[in-house]
Amino acid sequence: MKTKAETLLIVEDDKGLQTQLKWHFSDYQVVVAANQKDAVAAIRLHEPKVMIQDLGLPPDEDGVKEGFELLQQALHLNPHMKVIVMTGNEGNQHAMQAIKLGSYDFYAKPVDPDTLDLIVQRAFHIHDLEEKNRHLSQHQESMLNGLIASDEKMLKICKMIEKVAPTDVSCLLLGDSGTGKEVLANALHQLSPRKEHNIIAINCAAIPENLIESELFGYEKGAFTGAVKTTIGKIEQAHKGTLFLDEIGDMPLHLQAKLLRFLQERVIERVGGRKQIAIDTRIVCATHKNLDEMIASGEFREDLFYRISEIQIDIPALKDRGSDKILLAKYLLNKFVKKQKLNIIGFSEDAINAIENHSWPGNVREMENKIKRATIMCELKYISALDLGLSKIESSALNLKEIRKNAEVRALKQALIASDNNISAAAKTLGITRPTLYDLMKKYNMSS
DSSP states (O other), rough: OOOSSSSEEESSSSSSHHHHHHHHTTSSEEESSSSSSHHHHHHHHHHOEEEEEEEEOOOTSSSOOOOOHHHHHHHHHOOOOOEEEOOOOTOOOHHHHHTTTTOEEESSSSSOHHHHHHHHHHHHHHHHHHHHHHHHHHHHOSSSSTTTOOOOOHHHHHHHHHOOOOOTOOOEOOOOTTTTTTHHHHHHHSSSSTSSOOOEEEEEESHHHHHHHHHEEEOOSSEEEESSSOOOEEEHHTTEEEEEEEEESSHHHHHHHHHHHHHHHEEEBBBBBOOEEEEEEEEEEESOOHEEEEEEETTHHHHHHHOOOOOOEEEOOOOGSTHHHHHOOOOHHHHHHHHOOOOOOOOOHHHHHHHHOOOOOHHHHHHHHHHHHHHHHHOOSEEOOHHHHOSOOOOOOOOOHHHHHHHHHHHHHHHHTTTTTTTTHHHHHHSHHHHHHHHHHHTTTOOO
């Protein structure tokens, strides 16, 4: 049982039931309220972790039923509070509506105190677990900052990043737009001995061809019209740090030759200058283009390719990252909710299904845009598929013999991630027992 430090709010207008429940839950610090006004005041004052609410509260003085209005207001004031609603035997429809609005559980009258006691204990337990999880999420710093992954392919990339980062080898990141190439480049820098110095990024596709040379190498005063002072370039700024050349596939051919010379000799000359400047920097490049095809067509230098790709990292598209989709979605939702100070709790079941089934052609960038939009459009506690603009769930062809194992692993990961690693909740979602879930996790060598 919980100690008296745990506050339990009971909202019930029946004085007899109030007394019965207060006596039964004497191990808690019980606060009682008979109407919406008193309940709201108690939530503000005591900030209870759990509230038991009778949905059948009498109408207020204006004739408005208070039950659902109180539920919504309570979760607005305290989004993480667990609300257990009580209904009459005929109130199942109302109970389902309460669940959709964000209540934790429901219980049908007449009250069996022992059964209700188990529901309350579990509600406190779940609240504590979620609170610990939020605390860890806020305070635990990951060395691969910003990289959210549980998919096997991405975890292998994480291990590769950790091995490669302390070295000075040049890395080439290949992947579609929006897959997180810049995040991995930053991870390589942060895990390297160069992390105390700058990581300097330049997007080769975003700078006009006639300006990119001076951007990279800098220029001396008077080198060209408008050069009124000596300016150092991106390469020089990255001295002792990391130089990240994004979209290297868009670099002009004539500049590729000058970059190759720098990579071979590690010295530069500013535009309009004659002095050679030694530069110590680590090179990380990225592109979404097929460099093999560009080499074959003469658009990209083969000798430069070998210089920049001492280690090549192929980043999978989001559609190929299995359980990462819902994991990323929850991370992005928490980020936007915290930033905008919203009271959204999570995703509805149809939203989770839509996220899992969408092909995400725009990868993580597309997901970020859709979730940001959904947090603005959502009017309830849970984001729906409609809020995400993913109401039409796509179908995919099945080959049971080939994908049965992968499907089971994906389902296990999805359930564990969606339940924040709560084994009981994950087992309930999957429709199996806890021992069966543990057996499956052991079978596939999985941990929460």
